[in-house]
Amino acid sequence: MNIRAARCALAALAFGVASVVAAGSSASAAPRGHVAASLLSEAASIEPGRPFWVAIELRHDEHWHTYWKNPGDSGLATQIEWALPAGFRAGEIQWPFPGHIDDGPLTSYGYTGRTLLPVEVTPAADAAPGPVKLAGHVSWLECADICVPGSADVSLTVPVKPGGGAPLDEKRAPEFAEWRARLPLDGAALGYSFAGRFDDATLEVDVTPPAWMTSGVGSAELYPASAEVIQHAAAQQWKEDTKPFQIRAPRTTAFDTTPTQLAGVLVSANGWRGAGSERAIAFDVPLARSAAALAPVTPGAAAAAGPGAATSVAAGPATRVHASDASATPGAATAGAALSLPAALVFALLGGLILNLMPCVFPVLSLKVLGFVQQAHHHRRVAIEHALVFAVGVLVSFWVLAGALIALRAGGAMLGWGFQLQSPPFVVALAALFFAMALNLFDVFEISGAAVTSKASSASARAGWMGSFLSGCLATVVATPCTAPFMGAALGFALAQPAWVALAIFTALGVGMALPYVVLVSSPHLMRLIPRPGEWMNSVRHAMGFLLLATVVWLAWVLGKQAGNDAVITLLGSLWVIGVGLWIAGRWGSIVASDTSRLVSRFAAVALSALGLWFAISHIDPECSAASPDSPACQIRAPAQTRKPVQEGSTTWEPWSEERVAQALAAGQHVLVDATAAWCLSCQVNEKVALSTSAVQAALADKGVVTLRADWTHRDEKITRWLGSFGRAGVPLYVLYGVNPGGREPETVVLPAVLTPQIVLDALARLS
Amino acid sequence: MKRIRSGASAALLAALALMPRVALAEAVIGKPAPAFSLPDTNGHTVTLAEQQGKWVVLEWTNPECPFVKKQYGKGNMQKLQETYTGKGVTWLSIGSSAPGKEGNYPPARWNEIQKERNAHPTATLLDPDGAVGRSYGAKTTPHMFVIDPTGTLVYQGAIDDHSSPFGDPADAKNHVAAALDEGISGKPVTTASTKPYGCSVKY
Numbered sequence: 024m025n026i027r028a029a030r031c032a033l034a035a036l037a038f039g040v041a042s043v044v045a046a047g048s049s050a051s052a053a054p055r056g057h058v059a060a061s062l063l064s065e066a067a068s069i070e071p072g073r074p075f076w077v078a079i080e081l082r083h084d085e086h087w088h089t090y091w092k093n094p095g096d097s098g099l100a101t102q103i104e105w106a107l108p109a110g111f112r113a114g115e116i117q118w119p120f121p122g123h124i125d126d127g128p129l130t131s132y133g134y135t136g137r138t139l140l141p142v143e144v145t146p147a148a149d150a151a152p153g154p155v156k157l158a159g160h161v162s163w164l165e166c167a168d169i170c171v172p173g174s175a176d177v178s179l180t181v182p183v184k185p186g187g188g189a190p191l192d193e194k195r196a197p198e199f200a201e202w203r204a205r206l207p208l209d210g211a212a213l214g215y216s217f218a219g220r221f222d223d224a225t226l227e228v229d230v231t232p233p234a235w236m237t238s239g240v241g242s243a244e245l246y247p248a249s250a251e252v253i254q255h256a257a258a259q260q261w262k263e264d265t266k267p268f269q270i271r272a273p274r275t276t277a278f279d280t281t282p283t284q285l286a287g288v289l290v291s292a293n294g295w296r297g298a299g300s301e302r303a304i305a306f307d308v309p310l311a312r313s314a315a316a317l318a319p320v321t322p323g324a325a326a327a328a329g330p331g332a333a334t335s336v337a338a339g340p341a342t343r344v345h346a347s348d349a350s351a352t353p354g355a356a357t358a359g360a361a362l363s364l365p366a367a368l369v370f371a372l373l374g375g376l377i378l379n380l381m382p383c384v385f386p387v388l389s390l391k392v393l394g395f396v397q398q399a400h401h402h403r404r405v406a407i408e409h410a411l412v413f414a415v416g417v418l419v420s421f422w423v424l425a426g427a428l429i430a431l432r433a434g435g436a437m438l439g440w441g442f443q444l445q446s447p448p449f450v451v452a453l454a455a456l457f458f459a460m461a462l463n464l465f466d467v468f469e470i471s472g473a474a475v476t477s478k479a480s481s482a483s484a485r486a487g488w489m490g491s492f493l494s495g496c497l498a499t500v501v502a503t504p505c506t507a508p509f510m511g512a513a514l515g516f517a518l519a520q521p522a523w524v525a526l527a528i529f530t531a532l533g534v535g536m537a538l539p540y541v542v543l544v545s546s547p548h549l550m551r552l553i554p555r556p557g558e559w560m561n562s563v564r565h566a567m568g569f570l571l572l573a574t575v576v577w578l579a580w581v582l583g584k585q586a587g588n589d590a591v592i593t594l595l596g597s598l599w600v601i602g603v604g605l606w607i608a609g610r611w612g613s614i615v616a617s618d619t620s621r622l623v624s625r626f627a628a629v630a631l632s633a634l635g636l637w638f639a640i641s642h643i644d645p646e647c648s649a650a651s652p653d654s655p656a657c658q659i660r661a662p663a664q665t666r667k668p669v670q671e672g673s674t675t676w677e678p679w680s681e682e683r684v685a686q687a688l689a690a691g692q693h694v695l696v697d698a699t700a701a702w703c704l705s706c707q708v709n710e711k712v713a714l715s716t717s718a719v720q721a722a723l724a725d726k727g728v729v730t731l732r733a734d735w736t737h738r739d740e741k742i743t744r745w746l747g748s749f750g751r752a753g754v755p756l757y758v759l760y761g762v763n764p765g766g767r768e769p770e771t772v773v774l775p776a777v778l779t780p781q782i783v784l785d786a787l788a789r790l791s
Numbered sequence: 792m793k794r795i796r797s798g799a800s801a802a803l804l805a806a807l808a809l810m811p812r813v814a815l816a817e818a819v820i821g822k823p824a825p826a827f828s829l830p831d832t833n834g835h836t837v838t839l840a841e842q843q844g845k846w847v848v849l850e851w852t853n854p855e856c857p858f859v860k861k862q863y864g865k866g867n868m869q870k871l872q873e874t875y876t877g878k879g880v881t882w883l884s885i886g887s888s889a890p891g892k893e894g895n896y897p898p899a900r901w902n903e904i905q906k907e908r909n910a911h912p913t914a915t916l917l918d919p920d921g922a923v924g925r926s927y928g929a930k931t932t933p934h935m936f937v938i939d940p941t942g943t944l945v946y947q948g949a950i951d952d953h954s955s956p957f958g959d960p961a962d963a964k965n966h967v968a969a970a971l972d973e974g975i976s977g978k979p980v981t982t983a984s985t986k987p988y989g990c991s992v993k994y
Contacts, residue, residue, distance in 0.1 A: 097991035172957065276819045277928055277984060
């Protein structure tokens with residue numbers, strides 16, 4: 024029996040499935056146009072004269088975008104012409120802060136994915152009871168590689184109920200709140216003050232925060248309301264190590280006009296009212312020509328400089344450095360994170376080591392060890408080679424995962440570490456793979472090396488290497504949900520950094536994970552501790568098979584949380600079909616069977632496995648998958664499970680929202696937030712061993728702590744953003760907000776990623 | 792970088808993200824227009840220097856862009872070209888689309904297109920590596936530049952004041968015509984710069 028070849032084939036099967044899934048999802052492209060528009064109302068019914076919110080909903084195909092009010096270098100802002108009943112008035116489109124759309128040397132500002140553009144509508148004061156129809160013609164420019172004008176007639180009907188209280192539509196209200204949270208706050212009303220100046224090359228705006236704003240905002244970017252002020256595609260510099268904060272951007276020289284006023288939006292990483300608050304503020308400030316020449320904004324410095332601080336000083340003309348300008352770049356990159364690069368690398372290495380002991384990785388790695396045992400006693404050199412190939416497999420898959428994550432986040436997707444487990448088809452494929460591996464360990468079937476090895480011995484060696492490589496990949500993929508204790512901070516740091524720093528950290532993580540094996544096989548001393556191959560290995564293999572089945576049970580539970588009971592049943596059905604297929608392969612496809620019998624039974628096995636997987640994946644609601652996480656089906660169903668308070672012992676876990684946190688704090692109550700996900704094993708463990716213990720529950724009740732749960736089982740941009748405000752890219756995260764009696768800002772304590780009852784009790788005891 | 796969401800080439804893109812972006816230079820009103828030398832669709836080389844003594848119009852174009860189609864569909868751009876080349880103005884249409892992108896064609900196809908849409912520029916110039924587009928800061932199609940006989944840039948920006956892919960350009964105020972009329976009659980150009988509108992140049 025060749026374990027490696029078996030795993031090689033199974034991994035190939037999983038890859039095949041993944042591409043089938045991908046093909047299936049891309050086939051469902053929009054029938055015409057690349058952006059679909061509709062009109063939504065936040066109110067279930069309305070009252071005469073009482074303003075309410077509607078929104079233009081734009082659903083963009085992948086790669087397509089529409090534009091903000093200032094489209095940037097090219098493009099057009101979306102418009103609506105209203106056709107409203109007599110006496111109804113619609114306000115202007117309220118623009119949520121946009122994202123960058125970078126295209127070579129050009130930059131535009133706009134929206135991708137699903138976007139709501141809110142508009143406030145005031146009904147006629149004498150509107151008669153009964154349904155009214157609000158209609159409009161929306162026009163936009165949709166662009167990807169090419170640009171196409173788009174338009175649509177949109178309408179909605181909503182009943183007028185005088186005295187009805189204008190109740191909100193329960194399904195819609197949360198997403199309206201979410202999109203309104205992206206509307207810029209009035210910076211001046213919030214207590215910020217601004218001062219602006221320019222010279223021929225540079226625009227500079229001082230941002231003085233109000234006294235209560237004790238922290239920085241991480242980083243900030245300027246989105247000007249008019250296209251004639253700055254070079255949109257050029258790097259900007261944000262400085263917040265001293266007050267006032269300051270943003271600097273290269274001026275555009277294409278226009279012969281002199282700016283006298285600058286209106287725009289500043290978008291921050293962490294929020295203008297403290298971590299996790301609203302990210303955008305609007306400002307409008309008079310501009311004056313600076314008496315002294317301003318230091319130029321060093322192109323690319325903000326993005327590429329990283330920890331190397333000296334570059335921005337050296338790059339500018341040294342003779343005319345403005346007093347405060349020399350430090351414009353350095354702090355910006357690291358201000359938002361609490362770690363230095365060397366510390367992050369060390370944590371990542373340790374985190375990688377610890378990953379090996381995580382319950383999701385352990386079975387895969389024990390198989391690896393068995394492989395070493397088989398080889399090591401005969402051919403130490405071969406074993407070392409395999410260990411190294413395994414290490415390469417780990418590293419490459421870390422790079423691919425990290426690269427995908429970085430690229431997707433750069434594209435605006437709010438994803439975090441472990442994001443692939445938020446996709447139900449991925450969970451199904453992983454469960455099927457583990458199930459097949461378990462059957463393999465139970466000797467139900469063997470993928471004998473015969474087919475591969477009979478050709479040439481060099482091919483068999485290569486196949487073996489491929490197996491080692493793929494088991495490295497597999498170990499990485501299954502490791503991601505087990506964010507080890509040290510990894511939370513390191514990964515959060517990584518994703519907030521320039522790409523090369525992020526890749527360095529992921530590399531350290533991979534090295535840490537692969538290190539024990541490389542050390543083990545390269546040390547004859549250690550190898551002597553491992554017993555000789557023998558009958559004991561069969562017992563271990565069977566035991567590991569049961570461990571794998573336990574993992575399948577866990578994945579089925581995750582799938583149930585994500586896609587409901589039916590999805591679990593179809594998964595079990597598909598595992599049954601796959602089981603039959605693999606049994607056929609084992610019974611008639613073994614090495615002793617005739618060629619024809621082998622061929623037919625293998626074909627049957629592959630066909631049944633594919634059928635089983637297709638069955639399970641196609642029965643996941645196609646509306647709600649990784650390819651379309653923003654679809655209405657996901658929006659409606661996913662929160663339905665999580666929005667309800669959950670009673671655990673004497674503790675009631677309410678669903679988390681930033682509004683609920685603010686509300687509780689305003690009411691003088693302490694708040695504990697548990698950020699968790701069904702697929703995060705360490706989260707489950709923490710909840711069981713610490714948060715659910717009677718001592719902790721009693722202390723929570725005693726202090727009157729409001730307990731909120733942020734469930735990240737599904738993709739949730741708000742939670743991703745909130746995690747990011749604590750420098751985290753994944754769960755678990757435990758945050759305790761303590762109210763101060765003096766009415767000052769609440770104290771925020773981040774608890775460790777591995778909880779014991781005592782840690783929680785100590786933190787609670789410090790609350791006033 | 793536009794296809795950054797495609798997962799398949801994610802690792803490659805992550806590597807690309809490490810490279811600094813090449814920024815645009817910008818031509819400045821009242822300063823000498825950036826010099827250039829480009830091949831036209833008939834294989835001749837056209838330079839700005841040899842236009843000394845003539846008014847020059849640069850028109851960034853992409854025949855498939857809806858904003859360009861609006862101008863040509865209503866015959867507006869052709870009429871401008873005919874009118875002003877008739878007055879001795881050099882009108883150069885420039886394509887800066889990169890190979891493989893919308894609006895990049897071999898010279899023969901360009902000649903067909905210009906004939907099909909009845910265009911009358913002095914010459915159609917090919918700038919597939921975008922070097923000249925970048926040196927002027929050409930952002931959109933159309934994006935218009937007017938250069939006086941001394942080689943000084945006197946207008947840059949939109950073709951007219953109706954920034955929409957729809958409507959009749961005849962109803963809009965044409966900034967290029969205004970700049971040329973004022974300039975040729977010896978007056979200063981009133982509106983010397985506007986925000987260009989249209990599709991992005993496909994660098």
